[in-house]
Amino acid sequence: MDKIIEKKGWVTKKQIWYGVFALVILALILKIAFGDKSRKLNVDLDKVTVEEVKQDLFKDYIAVIGTVAPIQTIYLDATESGSRVEEIVRREGSMVKKGDIIARFSNTSLVIDISRTESDASRTTNELRNARLSMQQQLVESQSQLLDQNYKLQQQERAYQRSIELHKKNLISDEEYKRSKEDLDYTMAKIKLLKESIRQDSIYRKTQVVTLENDVTRMQQNLAIVRQRFEGLNLRAPVAGELASLDLEVGQVVSMGTRIGQINVLDSYKLKVEIDEHYISRVTRNLIGVCDFSGTSYKAKITKVYPEVKNGRFTVDMEFVDSIPSDIRIGQTSRIRLELGESNMAILIPRGGFYQSTGGQWIFVVDPSGTVATKRPIRINRQNPLYYEVVEGLKPGEKVIVSSYDTFGDVDKLILKK
Numbered sequence: 001m002d003k004i005i006e007k008k009g010w011v012t013k014k015q016i017w018y019g020v021f022a023l024v025i026l027a028l029i030l031k032i033a034f035g036d037k038s039r040k041l042n043v044d045l046d047k048v049t050v051e052e053v054k055q056d057l058f059k060d061y062i063a064v065i066g067t068v069a070p071i072q073t074i075y076l077d078a079t080e081s082g083s084r085v086e087e088i089v090r091r092e093g094s095m096v097k098k099g100d101i102i103a104r105f106s107n108t109s110l111v112i113d114i115s116r117t118e119s120d121a122s123r124t125t126n127e128l129r130n131a132r133l134s135m136q137q138q139l140v141e142s143q144s145q146l147l148d149q150n151y152k153l154q155q156q157e158r159a160y161q162r163s164i165e166l167h168k169k170n171l172i173s174d175e176e177y178k179r180s181k182e183d184l185d186y187t188m189a190k191i192k193l194l195k196e197s198i199r200q201d202s203i204y205r206k207t208q209v210v211t212l213e214n215d216v217t218r219m220q221q222n223l224a225i226v227r228q229r230f231e232g233l234n235l236r237a238p239v240a241g242e243l244a245s246l247d248l249e250v251g252q253v254v255s256m257g258t259r260i261g262q263i264n265v266l267d268s269y270k271l272k273v274e275i276d277e278h279y280i281s282r283v284t285r286n287l288i289g290v291c292d293f294s295g296t297s298y299k300a301k302i303t304k305v306y307p308e309v310k311n312g313r314f315t316v317d318m319e320f321v322d323s324i325p326s327d328i329r330i331g332q333t334s335r336i337r338l339e340l341g342e343s344n345m346a347i348l349i350p351r352g353g354f355y356q357s358t359g360g361q362w363i364f365v366v367d368p369s370g371t372v373a374t375k376r377p378i379r380i381n382r383q384n385p386l387y388y389e390v391v392e393g394l395k396p397g398e399k400v401i402v403s404s405y406d407t408f409g410d411v412d413k414l415i416l417k418k
Contacts, residue, residue: 039411039412039413040411040412041408041409041411041413041414043408043414043415044417045417045418046418048401048403049352049401050366050399050400050401051400053349053390053395053397053398053400054347054396054397055346055347055348056346056387057343057344057345057346058343058344058345058346058348058382058387059343060342060343060344060382061337061338061339061384061385062276062340062384062385063336063338064275064335064338065273065333065334065335066271066273066289066318066336067271067272067273067331067332067333068269068270068272068330068331068333069270069330070242070265070266070330071267071319072239072264072265072267073244073263074264075259075261076102076235076259077257077258077260078255079229080105080232081255082108082109083105083107083253084251084252085103085105085248085249085252085253085254086104086106088248089102089104090102090103090237090243090246091243091246092245093242093244094243095241096240096242096243096263097240098238099237100237101235101236102236102246102261104233105234106233110226110230110233113226113229114223117219117223117226118223120222121216124212125216127215128209128212128216131208131209132209135206139198139205142194143198145194146191146194146195146198149187156180156184156187157184159183159184160180160181163176163177163180163181237263239263240265241263241264241266241267242263242264242266243261243263244264245261246260246261247259247261248260248261264330268319268320268324269324269328269330270320271291271317272317273289273315273316273317273336273338274314274315275313275315275316276312277309277312277313277314282341283302283314284305285301285302287339288300288338289337289338290336290339291335292334293325294325296325298320298321298323298324299320299322300318300319300321300336302316302317302318303317303318303319304316304317318336340382341382346382346389346390347389347391347395347396348388348390349388349394350387350388351386352402352403353403353404353405353406354403354404354405355380357406360379360388361379362393363375363393363394364401365400366416372413372414372416373401373414375412375413376393378390378392379393401414
């Protein structure tokens with residue numbers, strides 16, 4: 001008997017399940033291929049600081065701390081080795097005038113050097129005196145000899161003239177005539193030799209005297225220096241001011257070059273200021289800063305920039321421009337507003353801890369919904385105590401997270417939750 005076969009539908013349940021499974025697999029593949037791969041972190045909104053980017057006047061200045069210092073500090077060093085402290089006349093903190101004795105020293109070796117130098121100077125002076133006397137005596141003797149020879153020459157010239165007349169008349173022999181001529185020539189040659197001897201002797205004597213005079217001058221200079229060294233055993237104030245320190249005790253023996261104290265010149269004051277090395281290329285002499293003492297503002301300008309950088313900071317000296325605070329004290333500190341350039345309009349974001357984490361190279365920008373913050377590269381140019389100047393990456397009206405990023409790790413998005 002024939003069985004009736006039922007006609008099946010176009011899609012079975014099994015095929016439907018296969019289709020659903022295929023769609024799920026396809027969705028996963030698409031999500032993996034085209035989905036958001038960024039790393040995210042959930043952050044409580046009340047634990048971060050969100051600020052708005054704005055366009056405003058950027059005031060190019062930095063705030064630094066200045067420490068009051070004397071306008072000049074004079075250091076006192078020992079100038080003689082082996083000097084012994086005999087008496088301390090002035091104590092630390094006292095005011096001194098130029099030339100005031102601060103301490104007295106003794107030095108046996110220096111006393112011996114003075115005696116030796118005085119003896120050498122005296123001996124050289126005596127040698128110079130004797131050389132001058134000998135030169136004068138020799139000159140007198142030579143002049144006397146020359147005078148005798150000139151007198152003899154006159155007599156022989158007359159004798160020779162007579163012998164010529166007598167020889168013409170054959171009243172004297174040829175031998176007598178020749179002898180008269182030879183005597184005259186001999187005397188003339190001797191006079192010539194005597195003059196040359198006098199000239200040479202004069203040159204030698206003058207050279208000897210000049211040498212001795214130079215020796216005496218040098219000895220006197222050495223003696224003056226040694227006496228000055230002896231006078232230096234009394235430590236005197238080279239300038240007027242405050243004896244800020246004195247590291248001496250009676251009976252102490254100090255070596256040459258030892259730092260024994262310092263004097264602060266209080267005619268004026270300056271400010272020692274340490275500045276972050278970030279500004280080293282922009283800080284130059286004559287920049288003006290405004291500082292505050294007892295509620296009054298005073299202007300000061302940079303007079304010296306020290307190029308050495310220590311622990312990420314360099315130092316400058318600033319001197320008051322118009323007036324000096326009346327109640328100023330050494331060691332006192334003041335906050336200084338140091339102008340680096342002219343103010344101009346710029347895109348600004350408030351300063352915050354994010355800069356320490358990013359170096360100012362990127363920042364988290366909050367989207368309009370306020371629920372997501374995305375990492376975005378930026379470029380920061382100048383900065384002052386309140387704002388950073390942004391030259392690339394941000395627009396006015398956008399909102400950014402300016403608080404510290406230390407706890408965020410290496411993520412690309414922040415999910416902000418209230």
